Amino acid sequence: MKPAPFDYLAPRTVAETVAALSQHGDDAKVLAGGQSLVPMLNLRLARPAVLVDINGVAELDHLRAAEGLVHIGALQRQAGVERWAVTHLPLMSEALRAVGHAAIRNRGTVAGSVAHADPASELPALLLCLDGAAVARGAGGERVVPAAELFRAPLTTSLRADELVTEVRFSLPRPDAGWGFAEVARRHGDFALVGAAALLWLDGSGRVAGARLALFGVGGTPVRGAAAEALLTGQAPSAERIREAARAAAAALRPDGDLHASAGYRSEVAAVLAERTLTAALGRCRRAA
């Protein structure tokens, strides 16, 4: 239950960090909040030769909302973002409250949770729901990886070993959009068995102008509920239509069963949570003037 030995590097700049990652490649791991990585080190599920601790890289500690996006630097802790989001992005504050416990969120970072890509975790699904992206810096420069191209498999992203996530970006919903978030876990703070995040906004005639649904705990990656979004967009929303859309989203899933929940149970709960979150989002919508 103690980590295997590793070399410890504590760079002060992004450039130094990228240089270290380029030099050590797959032998190195980035340490930010450590709330997922350190358990894996302690259990020796991860045995990196080099740990690159970015906690001293001050330029990664930014939180900035501009032009419809919120830019969250790689050192922003979940607890601080949660406080910001209460007034600016309630869907995110609600999702963050479900991430571990306060003591975990005081250290854990938003970007780190995205990069860790746990399929049962809230923030990767939120990135998908809010059309977000990860900004990655590598030896070859910077690139922006949209959420839809980021998550590949459990704990696996399309980022290269020499790339550092410097920031994650979430698009800010229109002010009249409603939102919903729900998950089923054995206990508060546990990993979700299944969860859902939804956004909905209406046009002047009361029809659905846009819908976003993301589900987690239902496969190797978070999944966008594209079928539900298509069924709702352009339609007058009703309880029946939302149920139909939620069922369609769940029918497209191929969840795995494990000792925590069977595949059938996950599909059923996904349909229920999709319906609940879309219904909550509709209830919070303000009609466009």
Added chain:
Amino acid sequence: MTRAVLLTVNGQTREGVAEPRLSLADFLREVLDLTGTHVGCEHGVCGACTVLLDGEPIRACLMLAVQAAGRSITTVEGLAPGDGLSPLQQAFQDKHGLQCGFCTPGILLTTEAFLRDNPSPTRDEIREMLGGNLCRCTGYHLIVEAIEAAAPIVAANQPARIHAPKPT
């Protein structure tokens, strides 16, 4: 390759030597001889090792000692004034909020920060806060009662003992 770690623990400057892989929890216990911080699961689940880092609760098993250089740590040894008990500790004793006591230091530190930020919590808020700390003896009920009993006393005596969180 070991490193010197200089930090503040319970208001005092302390120094020790740590291999990078040494956790803050093991550093406190084995290098600084502060064995009040208990190590349970060693992967962030049980909460027994919770200490305050610059006033905020964190898992000491999930932080490396070398990362604590220059920071301020509060452990259970720093809660009581002199030889007595803090109001929260007294309430745990009065209400039988502990049996074996293994989880107690982590719960006390988590609760100290919680009551600082939320001086008159509801029972539901207390229960949610306790969700991050496992107790295998009490069934939590007496812990909740102890915290409810302590809250007004802590609020009345709120000292500047623990650093307030930095404004964001």
